[in-house]
Amino acid sequence: MTTNKSFATSLWDFFCSLKLSIFLLIALAVTSIIGTVIPQGPPPPEYLQTISETKFLVYQKLGFFDMYHSWWFIALLYLLTLNLIACSIKRLPRVWKIISEPTLVMDSGLERSLTCTRQFKMAGDAATNRDRMVAFLKAEFTEPVVTETDGEFHLFAQKGAYSRFGVYVVHSSIIIIFIGAILGSLFGYKAFVSIVEGTGTSTAYNTRTEQPIDLGFTIKCEDFSVSYYDTGAPKEFKSILTIIDNGKPVIERRPTIVNSPLSYKGITFYQSSYGPAGDPIFYLSVRKRAGGEPVKITARQGERVSLPTGGFVRVMDYAPEVRSAMPQFSGPAARLEIVPPAGAPQYALVLKDYPDFDAQRGGDLIFAYEGVDEKQYTGLQVAKDPGVLVVWTGCTLMVVGIFIAFFLSHRRIWIRVSKGEVTIGGTANRNQPAFQLRFDALADKLKQQ
Amino acid sequence: MSSSLLFNITTFAYLISMVVFFAFLASKNKAVGLAGSLTAFAGFAIQTVAILLRWKESYDMGRGHAPLSNLYESVVFFAWTIVLIFGILDIKYKYRVIGAFVVPFALLGMAWAQLGLDSGIQPLVPALQSNWLLYHVITCFLGYAAFAVACGISIMYLIKVRQEESEGTSPAGGIIATFPSSKILDDLNYKAIMVGFPLLTIGIITGAAWANYAWGTYWSWDPKETWSLIVWFVYAAFLHARITRGWVGKKAAVLSIVGFASTIFCYLGVNLFLSGLHSYGGGG
Numbered sequence: 221m222t223t224n225k226s227f228a229t230s231l232w233d234f235f236c237s238l239k240l241s242i243f244l245l246i247a248l249a250v251t252s253i254i255g256t257v258i259p260q261g262p263p264p265p266e267y268l269q270t271i272s273e274t275k276f277l278v279y280q281k282l283g284f285f286d287m288y289h290s291w292w293f294i295a296l297l298y299l300l301t302l303n304l305i306a307c308s309i310k311r312l313p314r315v316w317k318i319i320s321e322p323t324l325v326m327d328s329g330l331e332r333s334l335t336c337t338r339q340f341k342m343a344g345d346a347a348t349n350r351d352r353m354v355a356f357l358k359a360e361f362t363e364p365v366v367t368e369t370d371g372e373f374h375l376f377a378q379k380g381a382y383s384r385f386g387v388y389v390v391h392s393s394i395i396i397i398f399i400g401a402i403l404g405s406l407f408g409y410k411a412f413v414s415i416v417e418g419t420g421t422s423t424a425y426n427t428r429t430e431q432p433i434d435l436g437f438t439i440k441c442e443d444f445s446v447s448y449y450d451t452g453a454p455k456e457f458k459s460i461l462t463i464i465d466n467g468k469p470v471i472e473r474r475p476t477i478v479n480s481p482l483s484y485k486g487i488t489f490y491q492s493s494y495g496p497a498g499d500p501i502f503y504l505s506v507r508k509r510a511g512g513e514p515v516k517i518t519a520r521q522g523e524r525v526s527l528p529t530g531g532f533v534r535v536m537d538y539a540p541e542v543r544s545a546m547p548q549f550s551g552p553a554a555r556l557e558i559v560p561p562a563g564a565p566q567y568a569l570v571l572k573d574y575p576d577f578d579a580q581r582g583g584d585l586i587f588a589y590e591g592v593d594e595k596q597y598t599g600l601q602v603a604k605d606p607g608v609l610v611v612w613t614g615c616t617l618m619v620v621g622i623f624i625a626f627f628l629s630h631r632r633i634w635i636r637v638s639k640g641e642v643t644i645g646g647t648a649n650r651n652q653p654a655f656q657l658r659f660d661a662l663a664d665k666l667k668q669q
Numbered sequence: 670m671s672s673s674l675l676f677n678i679t680t681f682a683y684l685i686s687m688v689v690f691f692a693f694l695a696s697k698n699k700a701v702g703l704a705g706s707l708t709a710f711a712g713f714a715i716q717t718v719a720i721l722l723r724w725k726e727s728y729d730m731g732r733g734h735a736p737l738s739n740l741y742e743s744v745v746f747f748a749w750t751i752v753l754i755f756g757i758l759d760i761k762y763k764y765r766v767i768g769a770f771v772v773p774f775a776l777l778g779m780a781w782a783q784l785g786l787d788s789g790i791q792p793l794v795p796a797l798q799s800n801w802l803l804y805h806v807i808t809c810f811l812g813y814a815a816f817a818v819a820c821g822i823s824i825m826y827l828i829k830v831r832q833e834e835s836e837g838t839s840p841a842g843g844i845i846a847t848f849p850s851s852k853i854l855d856d857l858n859y860k861a862i863m864v865g866f867p868l869l870t871i872g873i874i875t876g877a878a879w880a881n882y883a884w885g886t887y888w889s890w891d892p893k894e895t896w897s898l899i900v901w902f903v904y905a906a907f908l909h910a911r912i913t914r915g916w917v918g919k920k921a922a923v924l925s926i927v928g929f930a931s932t933i934f935c936y937l938g939v940n941l942f943l944s945g946l947h948s949y950g951g952g953g
């Protein structure tokens with residue numbers, strides 16, 4: 221029986237020990253490195269070629285390709301949680317006792333253990349001096365508790381006692397964050413939708429499992445556009461979104477850009493990607509160098525369109541912004557292949573913002589680019605995470621707790637009033653040098669009483 | 670007056686400050702120490718103006734954004750925060766010698782930025798167009814700077830302890846004698862980390878808040894995120910090690926140096942050796 225009990229006790233001590241905490245924190249730090257070196261997720265074939273087969277099998281067995289969800293990493297996090305809880309259960313009652321049942325009397329043993337003490341002669345009888353000291357502490361520090369023993373009076377006053385709970389606020393915040401993360405993984409999802417301009421959908425696809433998810437309402441993309449800086453770098457990706465719930469539009473034409481998502485009923489949509497949907501339609505015009513009215517031409521990409529003078533024209537490719545290739549120009553451009561009835565094909569560059577650009581080519585026909593009608597799709601990330609609020613609560617508590625733990629302290633002052641003599645002693649659980657200064661100032665004031 | 674000229678003057682001021690601090694180590698002359706601090710503060714003031722000026726210049730170019738968006742700007746800001754934290758410690762605790770071990774970090778940053786990095790003002794890519802960038806980068810870098818200062822102090826500590834241990838054999842004195850006592854250095858190390866840890870915590874949280882706001886996931890185990898968590902674990906271990914008996918002093922100093930090494934890896938190494946979402950370093 222005794223061995224059994226001592227086993228339980230030593231197990232308990234093991235879970236309460238700070239050595240275990242330090243070990244776990246360092247173990248988490250070191251093992252976390254693995255996942256930053258080995259690519260996470262299904263390993264790409266290029267990567268597999270760089271490692272041997274046995275290495276691959278070992279990595280796979282140990283869950284290195286999804287290590288932050290591997291059994292052993294999760295086990296470390298559980299151990300950390302257990303350690304935190306056990307440590308708190310062991311220490312909290314003691315802290316509570318220090319605060320709620322303070323040592324009211326400074327005996328000689330306590331006096332010797334204090335770093336700050338001073339003694340003064342004080343005329344007058346003990347009861348008068350007691351009243352003076354009570355008034356003094358009340359004015360300079362805080363209201364004291366008075367105890368009388370053997371004709372001596374003992375005053376005790378404390379401030380910031382609750383700062384001792386700061387570390388426990390920090391530690392519980394870690395557990396709260398874990399709870400929020402678990403809530404999110406149980407009841408939330410990450411998904412994806414692609415919507416062609418002018419259409420809507422009510423189905424998203426789970427990013428990991430690719431299973432369809434019914435959103436419960438329809439999200440419609442009215443328009444998608446990209447704008448550019450003068451350097452040609454993209455400036456903004458913008459989707460104009462409308463949400464239709466129960467047949468009624470509830471959010472209309474809301475612009476959604478990167479860093480400004482759209483939320484409805486706990487589901488949030490993030491601008492994430494875009495691309496062409498179907499063939500673009502180009503609008504060109506052509507006129508004869510000799511003179512005459514220009515003729516409009518409509519062409520699909522790659523389509524050969526006959527020209528009024530015979531032969532045909534074809535749009536080869538196009539760009540929404542030429543600046544990066546041709547720094548002295550800007551705006552959209554297209555490249556054309558012109559095949560005359562006889563002779564070799566010619567190539568022309570047409571710029572939307574410079575309608576006469578093609579004249580310098582010297583051909584008989586002068587082309588101009590009037591624009592493109594291009595349907596795009598917008599790709600939106602979809603997220604639902606009911607645990608997020610819990611996580612933010614935990615984070616706020618953590619910051620508040622750290623500030624309490626680091627920058628506030630529990631300060632205690634004792635005064636003993638005996639015949640013709642007053643002794644003051646004090647201590648703080650943190651930042652002793654700063655307390656020493658405050659204590660010295662207090663003692664100097666007392667001396668002048 | 671352009672910001673790049675002011676940055677050059679700043680670099681020069683930190684160089685002079687470092688040399689003066691070394692002279693202070695050698696001479697132990699208080700006036701020299703004061704000169705070292707004042708030069709560093711003058712450099713700091715000029716750098717502050719330069720950063721604000723660069724901010725304005727970006728608006729003049731029509732690309733307005735806070736100067737915290739690429740590797741050059743972040744290294745400059747890092748140097749600025751290091752001198753800021755050093756200044757606070759210097760004014761509050763008056764241990765000038767620390768400057769000799771901390772100002773070189775700031776100088777190294779400025780010299781690298783001015784000589785080796787592209788200082789062009791680029792427009793912000795859509796992913797970075799958010800006020801969260803400001804909160805996130807400022808808190809992270811203030812935290813990093815406090816850890817840099819703690820690392821400098823820890824190096825001093827290890828040197829000092831070696832000298833104290835061999836006190837019997839070698840004549841006490843020399844430059845090392847001007848260091849604060851090992852007990853004070855140990856305490857200053859702890860104080861600097863006590864400033865850095867909350868800042869790093871807020872930096873990680875604002876980063877998570879931003880990630881959640883911008884793409885709906887507060888944590889995705891991206892290498893940069895993971896490394897910032899690793900740094901956080903190391904300093905959490907440091908804080909707990911102090912409460913356990915036997916872990917003050919040398920072990921704490923070593924842990925503080927390891928912590929700063931992982932901080933630097935988190936800041937630069939991740940971009941150089943690993944791939945991920947964070948864009949700093951791409952422009953280097």
Ligand code: HEM
Pocket residue numbers: 236237238240241242244245300301303304305307311387390391394622625905908909911912
């Ligand atoms: C393995 C789990 C952990 C255990 C068992 C643990 C336990 C403890 C204990 C017993 C203390 C001392 C409390 C006192 O002074 O009475 C403490 C302090 C503290 N803990 Fe933890 N802790 C753990 C993890 C963490 C983590 C992950 C953090 C991260 C924020 C943290 C932050 C703190 C802080 C800031 C202090 C105050 C340190 C100081 O006074 O210098 N703890 N912890």
